[in-house]
Amino acid sequence: MNLILMGLPGAGKGTQAEMIVDHYQVVHVSTGDMFRDAMSQQTPIGLKAKSFIDQGELVPDEVTDAIVKERLSQSDIQQSGYMLDGYPRNLEQAQALTQINQELKQTLDAVIDIQVPTQILIDRLSGRFICRNCGATYHKINHPTKVPGTCDRCGGHEFYQRDDDQPATVKNRLEVNLKMNTPLIDYYQKAGVYHEVDGNQNIDQVFQIIDKILSQLH
Template structure:
């Protein structure tokens, strides 16, 4: 089943987990922008080299280079055969318009945008629950992955834990605010195109995936 998808959701919404389940069930290639940037630079493609020149100077990669890297990836045989699941792209309306043009040029269309929706207060709790063993570096989550014995590292037995600045609630709130500001125009854009499907992500993983599967079955039959 070849499906052309975009996966959206704020940090901590469970996007990565659902992407893996979609890949396993439907064999739709998961295309993370981070992964394809690294791949394009390692393979020294034209766009990969262009991106590296900006990154090496500590500059943001401009949209036209990002779009070029995505275009390269969407032209590869596995995508042409099985479709794609974009994760982390598009990040703004100009990139969304560029994607529309790429698909039109290759006589393809977007089947669905899956938006995993979780209340930001829940995400703050999820993301700020992470802590790390200072001795061996093992990572835990107070909600989803606590140590087997409270206060004791499963790996090395240490009782010395810390929390990274990035995982502290105030930092997490700021990061979410930036992502909400960036995502909202895209949600509106795809809502306007009639391809947006918002899924309640505040449930068990399998329940969320059941709703995702219902959407994918529906669009594959239409």
Template sequence: MNLFLMGLPGAGKGTQAEFITERYQIPHISTGDIFRAAIKNQTPMGLKAQSYIDKGDLVPDDVTCGIVADRLQQADTANGYLLDGFPRNLAQAEQLKLIGTQLNRQLSAVINIDVAPSVLEERLSGRFICKNCGATYHKLYNQPKVAGTCDVCGGHVFYQRSDDKPATVKNRLKVNVEMNTPLLDYYQTEHLLHTVNGDQAIPTVTKEINQILNNLS
């Protein structure tokens, strides 16, 4: 079972990825992880990637795809894999299709965890942190037991990280919507796309994904 997991930041991909990889015993392949491994192991593609990173340049699609192709040839992908963070554009999607054909590791399905950006804005911009001890809270899901007082140290000063601030979160989601939309259209045309409502309880989302994957088996 060869899968690509999609969803905007905060949609719950990490939680569902854990469920999928544990239940189906397939590796979770995140582009960040395989880049770091390729660079650490000084593979030919890893060295190429490092040369661009050292200059502050974006790693070209052909190098990224080469690192993914190397990873998909490893023995632990024989029974399947779960891709996360790749492909990121149509050129990479086309290249993945070619790699899959060459390695007999074609995608079985694309699972998209769909949550409205407005909901995700609340999820992602609600986090705040105790300035004294670093304890983390959320205005919707995890408020201090006593308003304005840290449960851990009793401090009264809280702050938000810059990447949790509403304007930053909104822009981050906008960029991801623009990036994901062509891919969703592409995989819809390829008859691989399965969309799950991510604005439900975690067990419900898990159950729906499981039903989709059982139908693929």
């Protein structure tokens, strides 16, 4: 079985990825892992990617696509199938993946998109705050202080948020991701492999929905 896992930051994609891998024994292929593997093995395409990364530049699509093809052609994936995470990121990469699958005689079986309302994602991602005195980290939803406004560790009363945890920054990040995902959703809906999953439930309920979709593909 071959699938793509989609979801905005904070949607719980990482947790569901682990559960899918445990249950279905597919190979979890994340963009970061692919780049690290290709660079550590010093494959020609890995060295090409490294030259861009070392200069602080974005790796061009054609180099990323070549790294994906290199990874998807390896024996573990030929045997067990793949779950792509973080790729494709745009329509051009999605079209390249279709070509890669054809060349490797593979079939993309499903695209699972974990959807959570944007405001809930903003609350999840911007909920972190830090004690200015001792650096203890809290979250307004998942890990609040025991006494409101008082640090559990040092008793301090001053807290702050990092810039990238500020609601406005988080909202902007989500909007950028949403914009990138929209053409992908359209592309895979037309291909008949797109499945939207309500991620605004507990972890087990979300996985039950995913499991129901994937079990029908076997």
